[in-house]
Amino acid sequence: MFAARQAFNVAQRRAFSASSRQSSKVAVLGAAGGIGQPLSLLLKLNPRVSELALYDIRLGPGVAADVGHINTKSTVTGYDPTPSGLRDCLSGAEVVLIPAGVPRKPGMTRDDLFNTNASIVRDLAKATAEAAPNANVLIIANPVNSTVPITAEVFKARGVYNPRRLFGVTTLDVVRASRFLSQIKGSDPANESITVVGGHSGATIVPLLSQAGYELTKEQLEAYVNRVQFGGDEVVKAKDGAGSATLSMAMAGARFAESLLKAAQGEKGVVEPTFVDSPLYKSKGCDYFASNVELGPNGVEKIHEVGTITPYEQQLLDVCLGDLAKNIAKGVQFVKENP
Ligand SMILES: NC(=O)c1ccc[n+]([C@@H]2O[C@H](COP(=O)([O-])OP(=O)(O)OC[C@H]3O[C@@H](n4cnc5c(N)ncnc54)[C@H](O)[C@@H]3O)[C@@H](O)[C@H]2O)c1
Numbered sequence: 001m002f003a004a005r006q007a008f009n010v011a012q013r014r015a016f017s018a019s020s021r022q023s024s025k026v027a028v029l030g031a032a033g034g035i036g037q038p039l040s041l042l043l044k045l046n047p048r049v050s051e052l053a054l055y056d057i058r059l060g061p062g063v064a065a066d067v068g069h070i071n072t073k074s075t076v077t078g079y080d081p082t083p084s085g086l087r088d089c090l091s092g093a094e095v096v097l098i099p100a101g102v103p104r105k106p107g108m109t110r111d112d113l114f115n116t117n118a119s120i121v122r123d124l125a126k127a128t129a130e131a132a133p134n135a136n137v138l139i140i141a142n143p144v145n146s147t148v149p150i151t152a153e154v155f156k157a158r159g160v161y162n163p164r165r166l167f168g169v170t171t172l173d174v175v176r177a178s179r180f181l182s183q184i185k186g187s188d189p190a191n192e193s194i195t196v197v198g199g200h201s202g203a204t205i206v207p208l209l210s211q212a213g214y215e216l217t218k219e220q221l222e223a224y225v226n227r228v229q230f231g232g233d234e235v236v237k238a239k240d241g242a243g244s245a246t247l248s249m250a251m252a253g254a255r256f257a258e259s260l261l262k263a264a265q266g267e268k269g270v271v272e273p274t275f276v277d278s279p280l281y282k283s284k285g286c287d288y289f290a291s292n293v294e295l296g297p298n299g300v301e302k303i304h305e306v307g308t309i310t311p312y313e314q315q316l317l318d319v320c321l322g323d324l325a326k327n328i329a330k331g332v333q334f335v336k337e338n339p
């Protein structure tokens with residue numbers, strides 16, 4: 001028993017040092033926010049991260065001083081809210097996470113955030129395109145359906161767009177989908193893997209429960225789909241004006257970053273759902289679409305097809321594509337008019 005445990009510990013240490021051999025600088029823009037702080041904490045706990053770079057328009061160095069006391073090996077630096085601070089934060093980053101932007105209040109849609117967040121994301125995308133053009137860029141700021149196209153347009157304008165390295169973070173939708181199903185079934189959510197496709201807002205979020213091989217009654221199914229599509233609203237309402245999901249989002253963002261680092265460090269078969277430049281529905285005006293994506297050392301390795309779906313799911317998808325095309329076009333238009 002003791003020998004077996006010792007062998008296990010040695011194997012674990014070897015696996016750890018194999019992953020920690022490769023250095024990874026991860027930058028968080030918006031690090032002092034509701035998402036940014038717990039996300040920075042989770043990244044500090046990740047042995048795949050060797051350097052954590054934290055930027056915000058307020059409190060970046062404060063959050064870094066706090067997180068930096070945690071006794072894991074990575075370095076932590078907080079940067080001043082100046083152009084050179086932002087440049088230094090980004091320089092050499094392999095992964096850039098962008099949760100900077102305002103959250104919803106009750107009664108708002110994610111699209112209502114567009115007027116404020118579009119220019120925040122555009123400006124941070126400009127800085128990233130200049131200081132870290134080869135980084136994997138993970139967009140968390142809403143509305144993701146528009147902020148991802150905004151980032152792409154900024155990179156295109158500078159001749160550094162790599163569609164394999166730009167990701168809208170939709171992980172929270174699958175986290176919710178598995179959690180909510182487990183609450184119906186009384187199962188462990190860790191065993192519930194639900195494919196969710198489309199985008200990241202209301203009707204553009206399409207859970208494909210039929211692919212999980214589990215059947216609900218029509219009423220249960222409709223209630224389930226509605227809960228996954230509007231899970232964000234549940235949190236916004238419960239926080240009653242103080243913001244939207246932050247803790248579950250930090251977990252989801254950290255999970256996606258971890259998957260990307262695993263794939264970058266050579267692990268095979270790493271698949272996550274994410275909103276990316278995708279061939280699947282370009283013919284319907286959707287240049288970006290979320291589906292399961294295999295990640296690799298160069299970012300997107302393989303985009304999975306949506307697969308077989310029921311007529312009900314097809315109806316959901318049709319509604320999704322109509323809304324999504326408009327959200328994407330709005331982001332593209334914004335950068336054309338406000339370069
Ligand atoms: N993709 C998702 O699944 C998902 C989930 C939850 C929230 N969100 C979105 O994430 C965003 C952030 O949410 P939050 O709850 O952390 O908000 P928050 O207001 O608590 O934090 C936002 C942070 O961004 C900072 N910031 C603003 N402008 C900046 C700039 N130009 N540069 C750097 N930092 C800047 C603010 O100072 C603040 O610290 C919102 O748009 C929210 O809708 C997305």
Ligand SMILES: O=C(O)C[C@H](O)C(=O)O
Pocket residue numbers: 103104110142172231232233235236244245
């Ligand atoms: O609901 C929101 O506005 C935040 C986020 O997109 C979420 O899904 O929780």
